Amino acid sequence: MSQILWCDNVMVDFDGFKALQGVDLMIEPNEVRFLIGPNGAGKTTILDVICGKTKATSGRVLFEEVVNLGSLQEHKIVQKGIARKFQNPSIFSQLSVFENLELSIRQKRNLTSVLFARMTGETKNHIEKVLEQIGLQDFVYKQAGELSHGQKQWLEIGMQLMQNPSLLLLDEPIAGMTGKEREKTGELMHEISASCSVLVVEHDMDFVRKYSKQVTVMHEGKILCEGNMTDVQENEHVQEVYLGRRKQTC
Numbered sequence: 055m056s057q058i059l060w061c062d063n064v065m066v067d068f069d070g071f072k073a074l075q076g077v078d079l080m081i082e083p084n085e086v087r088f089l090i091g092p093n094g095a096g097k098t099t100i101l102d103v104i105c106g107k108t109k110a111t112s113g114r115v116l117f118e119e120v121v122n123l124g125s126l127q128e129h130k131i132v133q134k135g136i137a138r139k140f141q142n143p144s145i146f147s148q149l150s151v152f153e154n155l156e157l158s159i160r161q162k163r164n165l166t167s168v169l170f171a172r173m174t175g176e177t178k179n180h181i182e183k184v185l186e187q188i189g190l191q192d193f194v195y196k197q198a199g200e201l202s203h204g205q206k207q208w209l210e211i212g213m214q215l216m217q218n219p220s221l222l223l224l225d226e227p228i229a230g231m232t233g234k235e236r237e238k239t240g241e242l243m244h245e246i247s248a249s250c251s252v253l254v255v256e257h258d259m260d261f262v263r264k265y266s267k268q269v270t271v272m273h274e275g276k277i278l279c280e281g282n283m284t285d286v287q288e289n290e291h292v293q294e295v296y297l298g299r300r301k302q303t304c
């Protein structure tokens with residue numbers, strides 16, 4: 055498969071305001087792609103279109119080359135393998151780390167049946183693998199509400215990973231984190247990319263510089279440029295419109 059996601063000429067018009075004006079974006083399997091741009095550039099809107107929260111006015115979003123996401127409801131898009139972690143964690147504070155992960159398994163089960171059902175070995179293995187990935191193996195029985203801010207964010211990433219996504223959308227994942235937590239999150243994103251592409255919206259340029267390979271810059275609802283961080287920093291249009299200056303480095 056040559057690409058996991060293809061946004062093809064996507065337009066979004068909010069009552070006459072063109073938030074996206076023909077966005078073309080391709081994400082490859084196992085890629086970590088950073089999406090940057092000034093406030094109002096359309097970053098969140100493109101994530102909203104991908105996960106079905108907002109419907110494109112025109113254009114297509116193809117997933118795994120064949121599935122047109124535009125025709126699907128949000129929960130169907132999740133079932134197809136697209137997970138999204140929003141900025142504010144939506145963990146269950148009263149439940150343990152383990153229970154939060156168990157609840158996230160992609161199955162049509164309600165809370166009671168999940169808590170009281172006998173767990174298969176496969177499920178346990180999956181939870182253990184995710185616990186290790188997110189570095190919470192020593193906090194299995196800790197109440198989620200008692201975790202640190204960074205740990206809560208990782209738990210929520212883990213909850214998304216329990217669904218075995220092919221594409222994970224992250225919205226400013228390091229906001230409010232300490233230096234060490236940021237580092238761990240950067241490493242985690244690359245670890246995750248072994249099994250899943252990651253599209254991450256981020257404002258922290260130091261973090262982007264450190265952990266990016268490919269960066270897409272958006273401005274006024276369009277893709278301004280793409281490339282590695284060095285290419286992006288040297289691009290005059292980026293310096294002009296994104297950074298508001300010319301011939302300087304970001």
Ligand SMILES: Nc1ncnc2c1ncn2[C@@H]1O[C@H](COP(=O)(O)OP(=O)(O)OP(=O)(O)O)[C@@H](O)[C@H]1O
Pocket residue numbers: 068071073091092093094095096097098099100
């Ligand atoms: N539901 C809506 N109705 C009208 N305008 C909207 C709506 N949602 C977003 N917009 C506008 O669309 C533009 C793009 O917004 P978006 O949130 O995608 O930008 P962004 O790049 O994520 O910005 P930020 O970095 O500040 O979060 C903005 O001008 C915003 O005000």
